[in-house]
Amino acid sequence: MTSTIASRSRALVVDVREVIIPWLTTRVLIAAGFITAYAASEHLVPKDRPNVLTEGLIAWDGTWYRDIAAHGYNAVAPDGLRFFPLFPLLGRALSVVTLGRTDVALILLANVASLFLAIAIRRLVIFERGSTELANRAVWIVCLFPGAFVLAWGYAESLWLLAAVFGFWAIRSRRWGWAIAAGLVVGFSRPLGIALAAPALIELIRVWRQAKNDERALGVVAVASPFAATGVYLLWVNNVFGDAWLPFSVQNTLRGTSANPISRVWEGISQMFGSQRLGDGLHIPFAIAFVVLLVLTFRWWPASYGVFAAIVLMAALGAENWNSLERYGINAFPLALTLAVPARNAKVDRVVTTVLAGGVVALSALAWMGAYVP
Secondary structure (H helix, E strand, C coil): CHHHHHHHHHHHHHHHHHHHHHHHHHHHHHHHHHHHHHHHHHHHCCCCCCHHHHHHHHCCHHHHHHHHHHHCHHHCCHHHHHCCCHHHHHHHHHCCCCCCCHHHHHHHHHHHHHHHHHHHHHHHHHHHHCCHHHHHHHHHHHHHCCCHHHHHCCCCHHHHHHHHHHHHHHHHCCCHHHHHHHHHHHHHHCHHHHHHHHHHHHHHHHHCCCCCHHHHHHHHHHHHHHHHHHHHHHHHHHHHHCCCCHHHHCCHHHHCCECCHHHHHHHHHHHCCCCCCCCHHHHHHHHHHHHHHHHHHHHHCCHHHHHHHHHHHHHHHCECCCCCHHHHHHHCCHHHHHHHCHHHCHHHHHHHHHHHHHHHHHHHHHHHCCCCCC
16 A cells, blocks of 8 residues: 555656646746736726736636635626536635635636646546657647636636546546546536536447446446536526526527537638638637647547547537637647647647747737637
């Protein structure tokens, strides 16, 4: 037992040593984005600084999570129901340590979760490919992926992604008990949590014939666990607010009605040259890049990775409003793993890393200036 604990401790030290630099680098780049936004606002609107700039790491959706954590859903507008409860509940619990400051608690929780997310990415890639070089490169790309700056903000993304990545390791290694736990966390954290059920089902079907009855039973529960967690929240909403579907329906006013993702992408291309070129047209290069990465994901990774990424990405591309598309891109984390594969070439790696790093600064600065919705 002692030797096992020592071995795991040494492995964790190695993990931390490998991921701490990209994790810290991203936060330096985010700080540069804040400084850029502050300097630009001083020059452009010195007497009318954007509110999101003064909110810092708790800006945009972070303010919703902060208010829910501090006062509950009854104290916010009905739109707040789209923010699932696990993250604010954990923030409220952690606020005991942060002297009642739920905003500080949420930021601390997000940043610690993102550090463990980097470790989970590294271990998952080593498990799948056996390559520490590819694993370390994947960590860099996940940390710098478009929209990943919210992993340092008071957003639920870090917690959700940590559970999703851990869930992939669990279902791929047939550790169904851990997969159930991961499914409950993702289903209780964000509306997209139910997407984890699809790869769980694929992996369960893959091993069904050689599995024993107890493993089959656990696998079925793992597939159902994201739905179960989401269902508990919806039942609570129905009991308190009278409509179980409010967490989904309230998003229609923000993201618009659902559309065919293919036709929506085509419409987006036309918007690049029309009146929306500075609106949704700005998202189309990211949309095209994500679709290309999705195709390559199906080629280079197991089918469960591609299906999960497709569900998350199609949910984003099928919306009338493409705000936060880049954040959905990091939620479809297999896309980042796919980008790490061609980056094994040193020249490609330098180009990819440089472009992504610039993107972190630019997108975070635009978000703090109120010009971009993360």
